[in-house]
Amino acid sequence: MVFLGTGGSLPTKSRGLPSVAIKRDGELLLFDCGEGTQRQMMHAGLGFNRPTSIFISHLHGDHLLGLPGLLQTMSSLVRDKPLDIFGPRGLALFLKALQGTLGFSATFPVRISELTPGKTVNKPDYSIRTTLAKHDITCLAYAMEEHERPGHFHPDKARRLGVPEGPLWKELQYGKSVNVEGKTIEPKSVTGPPRPGLKVTYAIDTRPCQTVKQLARNSDLLMHDGGFALDRKEKAKEYFHSTAEEAAALAKAANCRRLALVHISAVTRDDKILLKEAGRVFSHTIVPRDLMVLSLMRSP
Ligand SMILES: [Zn+2]
Numbered sequence: 001m002v003f004l005g006t007g008g009s010l011p012t013k014s015r016g017l018p019s020v021a022i023k024r025d026g027e028l029l030l031f032d033c034g035e036g037t038q039r040q041m042m043h044a045g046l047g048f049n050r051p052t053s054i055f056i057s058h059l060h061g062d063h064l065l066g067l068p069g070l071l072q073t074m075s076s077l078v079r080d081k082p083l084d085i086f087g088p089r090g091l092a093l094f095l096k097a098l099q100g101t102l103g104f105s106a107t108f109p110v111r112i113s114e115l116t117p118g119k120t121v122n123k124p125d126y127s128i129r130t131t132l133a134k135h136d137i138t139c140l141a142y143a144m145e146e147h148e149r150p151g152h153f154h155p156d157k158a159r160r161l162g163v164p165e166g167p168l169w170k171e172l173q174y175g176k177s178v179n180v181e182g183k184t185i186e187p188k189s190v191t192g193p194p195r196p197g198l199k200v201t202y203a204i205d206t207r208p209c210q211t212v213k214q215l216a217r218n219s220d221l222l223m224h225d226g227g228f229a230l231d232r233k234e235k236a237k238e239y240f241h242s243t244a245e246e247a248a249a250l251a252k253a254a255n256c257r258r259l260a261l262v263h264i265s266a267v268t269r270d271d272k273i274l275l276k277e278a279g280r281v282f283s284h285t286i287v288p289r290d291l292m293v294l295s296l297m298r299s300p
């Protein structure tokens, strides 16, 4: 994962507007596309012609004004792969207006899907679940959840059941039952328990709320709005954002393994304060800087 932009509302000299990239088996998933995202993608060496899906949280400018430039650059570079863009209602109209007024046509298919909260996007190896965050306009929180992987294969058990080494082993490893001399062998009799995939949740521009807590349950990583220090607690509430401490409490309650605070307010001069305040509640907290890379490992 690369944190492309870790600021919020206003960019600062050190923090760009929100965008996070997940690189997964050659595919790119972008969560939000704040202004300047395309240059950050260049710095991160992510490329512009990978299979890509972009998930927009909501229609506040700081979260999607990077789209016009990104689409135009992809066209200039003659991208040919389709681009999927997901987001709340109103996204299609915004993109249609762009194409109409800027008068450029993409060199690749742009497939726009408007999602209502609660909708799930299913992909072959993972799904993206959504829920309604608590902001002053409709704002989606997303969770990328990989499907379970088959458990470890035990060759000794397969041999004992009379399954000859070869293609049948492979079938069993991929979770299919096989037939040996009229006897059906179930994969569970030769493999260990299924292994969980990774879960990453992105909840930006939100107050702490039940829906996000439920969505984030057992995440390997929760990225949560948390750019306000305690001395601006009232402001966080007024603007429908969260303090670092509130984000930490939610990460703990949702049994997350790690928390990354995002949407760091331009007013927060020293992010050590955020780390300190959140860390008192949930010690596995980080405050990423722009272009920070984080590798998430699946359990072996
Ligand atoms: Zn924002």
Ligand SMILES: [Zn+2]
Binding pocket: 058, 060, 135, 205
């Ligand atoms: Zn917002």
